[in-house]
Amino acid sequence: MEAVTERTTYTGGESIAERINRHISLNKKVTIASVASATGYSRTTVSRYLAGKYDADATELEAKLTAYLDTLGDVPEVEAAALAMGKGSGKRSFYESQDARNVLGVCQSSQEFLGMGIVVGRSGYGKTHALKQYARLPRVAYVECDDTMSARDLVEAIERTLGLPSGYGTIWKRVNGIRDFFNTNRGYLLIIDEADKLVSKYTQKKMEILRAIFDQSDVGLVIAGEPKLEAAIKTYLARMANRVDFYASLRGLSEQEVAEYLHDYDIAPDALEELQARARNRQTGCFRLLDRTLSNVRRILAANGGGTITLKVIQQASGMMML
Structure with missing residues:
Protein backbone atom coordinates (compact mmCIF):
# COMPACT_ATOMS: atom_id res chain seq x y z
CA MET A 1 0.00 0.00 0.00
CA GLU A 2 2.50 2.57 -1.17
CA ALA A 3 0.31 4.74 -3.37
CA VAL A 4 -0.39 8.05 -1.61
CA THR A 5 -2.59 10.87 -2.87
CA GLU A 6 -0.69 14.12 -2.42
CA ARG A 7 -3.06 16.43 -4.23
CA THR A 8 -6.73 17.12 -3.82
CA THR A 9 -8.85 19.79 -5.45
CA TYR A 10 -10.86 20.58 -2.31
CA THR A 11 -8.94 23.71 -1.36
CA GLY A 12 -9.94 27.32 -1.29
CA GLY A 13 -8.33 29.98 -3.50
CA GLU A 14 -8.78 31.91 -6.68
CA SER A 15 -7.21 29.76 -9.40
CA ILE A 16 -9.47 28.51 -12.20
CA ALA A 17 -9.23 24.92 -11.00
CA GLU A 18 -9.96 25.86 -7.40
CA ARG A 19 -12.97 28.00 -8.36
CA ILE A 20 -14.47 25.17 -10.39
CA ASN A 21 -13.81 22.65 -7.67
CA ARG A 22 -15.48 24.95 -5.16
CA HIS A 23 -18.58 25.06 -7.37
CA ILE A 24 -18.52 21.27 -7.68
CA SER A 25 -18.23 20.79 -3.92
CA LEU A 26 -21.03 23.29 -3.12
CA ASN A 27 -23.48 22.56 -5.95
CA LYS A 28 -24.66 19.02 -6.60
CA LYS A 29 -25.80 20.03 -10.10
CA VAL A 30 -22.24 20.88 -11.13
CA THR A 31 -20.08 17.84 -11.83
CA ILE A 32 -16.86 17.18 -13.71
CA ALA A 33 -18.98 15.58 -16.41
CA SER A 34 -21.17 18.69 -16.78
CA VAL A 35 -18.09 20.94 -16.91
CA ALA A 36 -16.56 18.72 -19.59
CA SER A 37 -19.78 18.78 -21.62
CA ALA A 38 -20.03 22.57 -21.40
CA THR A 39 -16.43 23.13 -22.51
CA GLY A 40 -16.25 20.47 -25.21
CA TYR A 41 -13.40 18.57 -23.54
CA SER A 42 -13.42 14.99 -22.34
CA ARG A 43 -14.21 14.17 -18.74
CA THR A 44 -10.73 12.71 -18.29
CA THR A 45 -9.04 15.89 -19.56
CA VAL A 46 -11.05 18.13 -17.24
CA SER A 47 -10.49 15.76 -14.34
CA ARG A 48 -6.72 15.74 -14.85
CA TYR A 49 -6.65 19.53 -15.05
CA LEU A 50 -8.66 19.94 -11.85
CA ALA A 51 -6.37 17.44 -10.11
CA GLY A 52 -3.24 19.35 -11.19
CA LYS A 53 -2.11 16.50 -13.46
CA TYR A 54 -2.66 18.08 -16.88
CA ASP A 55 0.77 18.26 -18.52
CA ALA A 56 -0.18 19.71 -21.93
CA ASP A 57 -0.62 23.37 -22.89
CA ALA A 58 -3.68 24.45 -20.92
CA THR A 59 -4.17 27.89 -22.52
CA GLU A 60 -7.20 26.98 -24.65
CA LEU A 61 -8.70 24.77 -21.96
CA GLU A 62 -8.38 27.51 -19.34
CA ALA A 63 -10.00 30.03 -21.68
CA LYS A 64 -13.04 27.78 -22.07
CA LEU A 65 -13.14 27.06 -18.35
CA THR A 66 -13.02 30.79 -17.61
CA ALA A 67 -15.91 31.39 -19.99
CA TYR A 68 -17.79 28.57 -18.29
CA LEU A 69 -17.18 30.14 -14.87
CA ASP A 70 -18.62 33.42 -16.15
CA THR A 71 -21.89 31.61 -16.86
CA LEU A 72 -21.99 30.26 -13.30
CA GLY A 73 -21.16 33.43 -11.45
CA ASP A 74 -19.50 33.12 -8.06
CA VAL A 75 -20.70 32.08 -4.64
CA PRO A 76 -21.79 35.26 -2.84
CA GLU A 77 -19.59 36.12 0.14
CA VAL A 78 -22.48 35.89 2.61
CA GLU A 79 -23.53 32.49 1.25
CA ALA A 80 -19.94 31.23 1.25
CA ALA A 81 -19.54 32.27 4.86
CA ALA A 82 -22.76 30.49 5.81
CA LEU A 83 -21.54 27.35 4.11
CA ALA A 84 -18.15 27.50 5.81
CA MET A 85 -19.54 28.08 9.30
CA GLY A 86 -22.53 26.64 11.12
CA LYS A 87 -25.31 29.22 10.81
CA GLY A 88 -24.89 31.72 13.62
CA SER A 89 -23.14 29.20 15.88
CA GLY A 90 -19.49 29.90 15.17
CA LYS A 91 -19.09 26.19 14.39
CA ARG A 92 -17.52 25.21 11.10
CA SER A 93 -19.59 22.70 9.16
CA PHE A 94 -16.43 21.32 7.57
CA TYR A 95 -12.79 22.14 8.22
CA GLU A 96 -10.29 21.27 5.51
CA SER A 97 -7.32 19.98 7.46
CA GLN A 98 -4.54 18.19 5.63
CA ASP A 99 -6.05 14.91 6.79
CA ALA A 100 -9.43 15.89 5.37
CA ARG A 101 -7.87 16.90 2.06
CA ASN A 102 -6.09 13.57 1.85
CA VAL A 103 -9.33 11.66 2.52
CA LEU A 104 -11.19 13.68 -0.11
CA GLY A 105 -8.31 13.18 -2.53
CA VAL A 106 -8.41 9.39 -2.13
CA CYS A 107 -12.18 9.45 -2.69
CA GLN A 108 -11.94 11.67 -5.74
CA SER A 109 -9.13 9.66 -7.33
CA SER A 110 -10.88 6.35 -6.65
CA GLN A 111 -14.07 7.65 -8.25
CA GLU A 112 -12.39 9.28 -11.22
CA PHE A 113 -10.20 6.31 -12.10
CA LEU A 114 -12.49 3.54 -10.79
CA GLY A 115 -9.73 2.47 -8.42
CA MET A 116 -9.53 1.15 -4.90
CA GLY A 117 -8.58 3.43 -2.02
CA ILE A 118 -7.74 2.74 1.61
CA VAL A 119 -8.16 5.35 4.38
CA VAL A 120 -6.93 4.59 7.88
CA GLY A 121 -7.05 6.79 10.95
CA ARG A 122 -7.52 6.66 14.68
CA SER A 123 -10.99 7.20 16.10
CA GLY A 124 -11.74 10.90 16.46
CA TYR A 125 -9.37 12.10 13.71
CA GLY A 126 -12.23 13.18 11.42
CA LYS A 127 -12.18 10.28 8.96
CA THR A 128 -15.93 9.63 8.97
CA HIS A 129 -16.78 13.35 8.83
CA ALA A 130 -14.62 13.81 5.71
CA LEU A 131 -16.04 10.69 4.05
CA LYS A 132 -19.61 11.86 4.68
CA GLN A 133 -18.70 15.25 3.26
CA ASP A 146 -20.62 -2.19 12.71
CA ASP A 147 -19.53 -5.31 14.57
CA THR A 148 -22.93 -6.99 14.32
CA MET A 149 -23.10 -6.99 10.52
CA SER A 150 -23.39 -10.33 8.76
CA ALA A 151 -22.55 -10.78 5.08
CA ARG A 152 -26.26 -10.55 4.28
CA ASP A 153 -26.54 -7.33 6.32
CA LEU A 154 -23.64 -5.80 4.36
CA VAL A 155 -25.27 -6.64 1.04
CA GLU A 156 -28.58 -5.19 2.24
CA ALA A 157 -26.86 -1.98 3.41
CA ILE A 158 -25.29 -1.51 -0.04
CA GLU A 159 -28.64 -2.17 -1.73
CA ARG A 160 -30.29 0.40 0.54
CA THR A 161 -27.77 3.17 -0.08
CA LEU A 162 -28.08 2.61 -3.85
CA GLY A 163 -31.87 2.81 -3.66
CA LEU A 164 -32.25 -0.80 -4.79
CA PRO A 165 -35.09 -2.88 -3.40
CA SER A 166 -33.89 -5.47 -0.89
CA GLY A 167 -33.17 -8.56 -2.95
CA TYR A 168 -34.24 -12.12 -2.43
CA GLY A 169 -32.34 -15.32 -2.90
CA THR A 170 -28.73 -16.11 -2.23
CA ILE A 171 -26.04 -13.55 -1.45
CA TRP A 172 -24.44 -14.39 -4.82
CA LYS A 173 -27.62 -13.41 -6.69
CA ARG A 174 -27.96 -10.17 -4.72
CA VAL A 175 -24.31 -9.26 -5.28
CA ASN A 176 -24.88 -9.79 -8.99
CA GLY A 177 -27.72 -7.26 -8.78
CA ILE A 178 -25.36 -4.73 -7.20
CA ARG A 179 -22.74 -5.39 -9.89
CA ASP A 180 -25.36 -4.94 -12.60
CA PHE A 181 -26.31 -1.58 -11.07
CA PHE A 182 -22.72 -0.31 -11.09
CA ASN A 183 -22.07 -1.56 -14.62
CA THR A 184 -25.21 0.18 -15.85
CA ASN A 185 -24.57 3.37 -13.87
CA ARG A 186 -20.85 3.88 -14.39
CA GLY A 187 -18.82 6.39 -12.41
CA TYR A 188 -20.03 5.51 -8.92
CA LEU A 189 -17.91 5.44 -5.79
CA LEU A 190 -18.77 2.99 -3.01
CA ILE A 191 -17.44 4.05 0.41
CA ILE A 192 -17.31 1.40 3.14
CA ASP A 193 -16.59 3.10 6.47
CA GLU A 194 -15.58 1.30 9.70
CA ALA A 195 -14.51 -1.61 7.50
CA ASP A 196 -12.10 -2.85 10.17
CA LYS A 197 -15.22 -4.29 11.84
CA LEU A 198 -15.77 -6.61 8.87
CA VAL A 199 -12.53 -8.57 8.95
CA SER A 200 -10.78 -10.82 11.45
CA LYS A 201 -8.53 -13.85 11.40
CA TYR A 202 -11.67 -15.99 11.61
CA THR A 203 -13.63 -14.58 8.67
CA GLN A 204 -12.90 -12.55 5.58
CA LYS A 205 -16.17 -13.32 3.76
CA LYS A 206 -17.57 -9.80 4.00
CA MET A 207 -14.39 -8.23 2.63
CA GLU A 208 -14.32 -10.82 -0.15
CA ILE A 209 -17.81 -9.68 -1.13
CA LEU A 210 -16.50 -6.13 -1.52
CA ARG A 211 -13.51 -7.35 -3.53
CA ALA A 212 -15.82 -9.31 -5.85
CA ILE A 213 -18.04 -6.25 -6.40
CA PHE A 214 -14.98 -4.12 -7.19
CA ASP A 215 -13.37 -6.68 -9.50
CA GLN A 216 -16.46 -7.25 -11.60
CA SER A 217 -17.98 -3.75 -11.66
CA ASP A 218 -17.19 -0.35 -13.14
CA VAL A 219 -17.05 1.26 -9.72
CA GLY A 220 -14.52 2.96 -7.46
CA LEU A 221 -14.18 1.61 -3.94
CA VAL A 222 -12.89 3.28 -0.77
CA ILE A 223 -12.46 1.16 2.34
CA ALA A 224 -11.90 3.08 5.57
CA GLY A 225 -11.26 2.17 9.17
CA GLU A 226 -8.92 2.33 12.13
CA PRO A 227 -5.20 1.53 11.64
CA LYS A 228 -5.73 -2.18 12.32
CA LEU A 229 -7.64 -2.33 9.00
CA GLU A 230 -4.42 -1.95 7.03
CA ALA A 231 -2.70 -4.73 8.98
CA ALA A 232 -5.72 -7.00 8.59
CA ILE A 233 -5.81 -6.50 4.82
CA LYS A 234 -2.10 -7.17 4.48
CA THR A 235 -2.31 -10.27 6.69
CA TYR A 236 -5.55 -11.92 5.62
CA LEU A 237 -6.52 -10.38 2.29
CA ALA A 238 -3.55 -10.41 -0.06
CA ARG A 239 -5.85 -10.40 -3.10
CA MET A 240 -7.32 -7.12 -1.89
CA ALA A 241 -4.03 -5.58 -0.77
CA ASN A 242 -2.51 -5.85 -4.24
CA ARG A 243 -5.45 -3.98 -5.76
CA VAL A 244 -5.00 -0.78 -3.72
CA ASP A 245 -4.35 2.29 -5.90
CA PHE A 246 -4.73 5.17 -3.43
CA TYR A 247 -3.93 5.40 0.26
CA ALA A 248 -4.18 7.92 3.09
CA SER A 249 -3.13 7.55 6.70
CA LEU A 250 -4.47 10.29 8.99
CA ARG A 251 -1.90 12.03 11.19
CA GLY A 252 -4.13 14.31 13.26
CA LEU A 253 -4.21 18.10 13.44
CA SER A 254 -0.97 20.06 13.35
CA GLU A 255 -0.33 22.90 15.80
CA GLN A 256 -0.85 25.38 12.97
CA GLU A 257 -4.16 23.77 11.96
CA VAL A 258 -5.47 23.97 15.52
CA ALA A 259 -4.52 27.65 15.65
CA GLU A 260 -6.28 28.21 12.33
CA TYR A 261 -9.38 26.35 13.50
CA LEU A 262 -9.49 28.57 16.61
CA HIS A 263 -8.69 31.78 14.75
CA ASP A 264 -12.10 33.40 15.25
CA TYR A 265 -12.15 32.86 19.02
CA ASP A 266 -10.81 35.12 21.77
CA ILE A 267 -8.74 32.68 23.84
CA ALA A 268 -6.57 33.22 26.92
CA PRO A 269 -3.00 31.86 26.48
CA ASP A 270 -3.36 29.05 29.04
CA ALA A 271 -6.72 28.07 27.53
CA LEU A 272 -5.13 27.91 24.05
CA GLU A 273 -2.45 25.60 25.41
CA GLU A 274 -5.13 23.33 26.86
CA LEU A 275 -7.09 23.24 23.58
CA GLN A 276 -3.92 22.41 21.67
CA ALA A 277 -3.35 19.49 24.03
CA ARG A 278 -6.91 18.26 23.60
CA ALA A 279 -6.48 18.30 19.85
CA ARG A 280 -2.94 16.93 19.57
CA ASN A 281 -2.05 14.80 22.58
CA ARG A 282 -0.83 11.49 21.11
CA GLN A 283 -2.64 9.35 23.67
CA THR A 284 -6.00 11.06 24.16
CA GLY A 285 -6.13 14.10 21.88
CA CYS A 286 -8.07 14.24 18.62
CA PHE A 287 -10.18 16.50 16.41
CA ARG A 288 -13.40 15.10 17.91
CA LEU A 289 -12.37 16.01 21.47
CA LEU A 290 -11.47 19.54 20.39
CA ASP A 291 -14.78 19.97 18.56
CA ARG A 292 -16.86 18.61 21.46
CA THR A 293 -15.03 20.86 23.90
CA LEU A 294 -15.69 23.92 21.74
CA SER A 295 -19.37 23.04 21.40
CA ASN A 296 -19.76 23.06 25.19
CA VAL A 297 -17.60 26.18 25.54
CA ARG A 298 -19.94 28.03 23.17
CA ARG A 299 -22.95 27.00 25.25
CA ILE A 300 -21.31 28.24 28.44
CA LEU A 301 -20.25 31.56 26.89
CA ALA A 302 -23.74 32.08 25.44
CA ALA A 303 -25.35 31.38 28.81
CA ASN A 304 -22.95 33.64 30.74
CA GLY A 305 -22.73 36.40 28.17
CA GLY A 306 -18.95 36.01 28.04
CA GLY A 307 -16.67 36.28 25.02
CA THR A 308 -13.25 35.04 26.11
CA ILE A 309 -12.41 31.36 26.40
CA THR A 310 -10.56 30.83 29.66
CA LEU A 311 -9.16 27.72 31.30
CA LYS A 312 -12.02 27.84 33.81
CA VAL A 313 -14.58 27.79 30.98
CA ILE A 314 -12.85 24.78 29.41
CA GLN A 315 -12.93 22.97 32.74
CA GLN A 316 -16.66 23.70 33.01
CA ALA A 317 -17.10 22.36 29.47
CA SER A 318 -15.28 19.17 30.46
CA GLY A 319 -17.73 18.70 33.32
CA MET A 320 -20.62 18.92 30.84
CA MET A 321 -19.00 16.24 28.66
CA MET A 322 -18.79 13.85 31.61
CA LEU A 323 -22.45 14.18 32.58
Missing part, protein backbone atom coordinates in the same frame (compact mmCIF):
# COMPACT_ATOMS: atom_id res chain seq x y z
CA TYR A 134 -17.57 13.60 0.02
CA ALA A 135 -20.65 11.36 0.04
CA ARG A 136 -22.79 14.47 -0.52
CA LEU A 137 -21.54 14.53 -4.12
CA PRO A 138 -23.38 12.78 -6.98
CA ARG A 139 -22.89 9.06 -7.61
CA VAL A 140 -21.43 8.31 -4.22
CA ALA A 141 -22.80 5.53 -2.00
CA TYR A 142 -21.80 5.48 1.68
CA VAL A 143 -22.13 2.55 4.09
CA GLU A 144 -21.10 2.64 7.75
CA CYS A 145 -20.43 -0.80 9.20
